[in-house]
Amino acid sequence: MASPFEAPATDTQLAGIPWESLSHIFMFGNGKGGVGKSSVSANAAGKAARSGLRTLIIDCNAQGNIARELGYKRAEWNDGGAGLIEALRTGAPLTPVENVRENLDVVLGGPALGDEFGIFFHTLLAKEGPHAYLRLLMCLLPIAHRYQIIILDTPPENPSLQRLALAAARWLVIPVKSDGGAEDGLAQIGLEFSYVKFVSHINPHIALLGVLLFDTGRNYSSIHADVRRQVQKVLGEEAHMFKHLIGHTESVARLVRKRGLLVHELADQRVAGDRSVPETVVGLDSDYEGFTEEMFARALELRKDAAA
Numbered sequence: 001m002a003s004p005f006e007a008p009a010t011d012t013q014l015a016g017i018p019w020e021s022l023s024h025i026f027m028f029g030n031g032k033g034g035v036g037k038s039s040v041s042a043n044a045a046g047k048a049a050r051s052g053l054r055t056l057i058i059d060c061n062a063q064g065n066i067a068r069e070l071g072y073k074r075a076e077w078n079d080g081g082a083g084l085i086e087a088l089r090t091g092a093p094l095t096p097v098e099n100v101r102e103n104l105d106v107v108l109g110g111p112a113l114g115d116e117f118g119i120f121f122h123t124l125l126a127k128e129g130p131h132a133y134l135r136l137l138m139c140l141l142p143i144a145h146r147y148q149i150i151i152l153d154t155p156p157e158n159p160s161l162q163r164l165a166l167a168a169a170r171w172l173v174i175p176v177k178s179d180g181g182a183e184d185g186l187a188q189i190g191l192e193f194s195y196v197k198f199v200s201h202i203n204p205h206i207a208l209l210g211v212l213l214f215d216t217g218r219n220y221s222s223i224h225a226d227v228r229r230q231v232q233k234v235l236g237e238e239a240h241m242f243k244h245l246i247g248h249t250e251s252v253a254r255l256v257r258k259r260g261l262l263v264h265e266l267a268d269q270r271v272a273g274d275r276s277v278p279e280t281v282v283g284l285d286s287d288y289e290g291f292t293e294e295m296f297a298r299a300l301e302l303r304k305d306a307a308a
């Protein structure tokens, strides 16, 4: 007789997952903070939504930084991640806040993903083993078909939340800064990626889509070459660097969070004559446009290669 305490076999669960219909799920991850995960998640999702694609962001951060990017930090409907935790606890479908922007829904993050999540997940892990890492995917599955693009913003140095996201994602994108010391963050997310794909086989379909340079001078090509070497040293020769990068402009970055607006929304204000928006917004907006297009094009290309 099987023990009543035995965890369900991961393989049985895995067999029922329609991976082929989940190739629209992108995760931004890095073991280091401050490298652009939240900024790029919000702005890439914003670009997708603006181009007419039904888009979902899942904010997996206890800091809930997506709220700052989109300006709903103090909204009365911001539950600080309580709904997400409740879904994870019960296995119920995620309940996004709809139309935070046109075509853009958000599963809210926030403080509930701190200690409250830690205690709950510890228990789940003890009961289910690695299978517990599939919980976010299970909550996402019933609503995933409603979206053309799904973006997961993830925290640094929280292996449980990172693994939940890695188990749900088809593509991992790693933003990095060129300010040195990138190795630790890269090595950490690289290890978690390997755990999910090769060690536990929870998500054999995830692929590293590429590494994105964030907050850098556009013409510092020798620095960029140096970062590329660093990335390939840690993640392997085949690690892809995106051609587009996100340029440095602190004044726009500050205004984004002060006004709670996406970069393209600030660019619109500048075009409409608002001189308090720095001119550098135009370049940053075009960086996000270029990167988002490149990211989607590369995912399509890799998917075609995999199917061939």
Ligand SMILES: Nc1ncnc2c1ncn2[C@@H]1O[C@H](COP(=O)(O)OP(=O)(O)O)[C@@H](O)[C@H]1O
Residues within 6 Å of the ligand: 032, 033, 034, 035, 036, 037, 038, 039, 040, 065, 215, 216, 246, 247, 248, 249, 250, 253, 254, 257, 284
């Ligand atoms: N283009 C930019 N140039 C300079 N700083 C930026 C730019 N975009 C965002 N920032 C700032 O960089 C910091 C880290 O970004 P964030 O997206 O929060 O990183 P992470 O999510 O990896 O912790 C934030 O303070 C943000 O305001």
Ligand SMILES: [Mg+2]
Residues within 6 Å of the ligand: 037, 038, 039, 061, 065, 154, 155
């Ligand atoms: Mg963040």
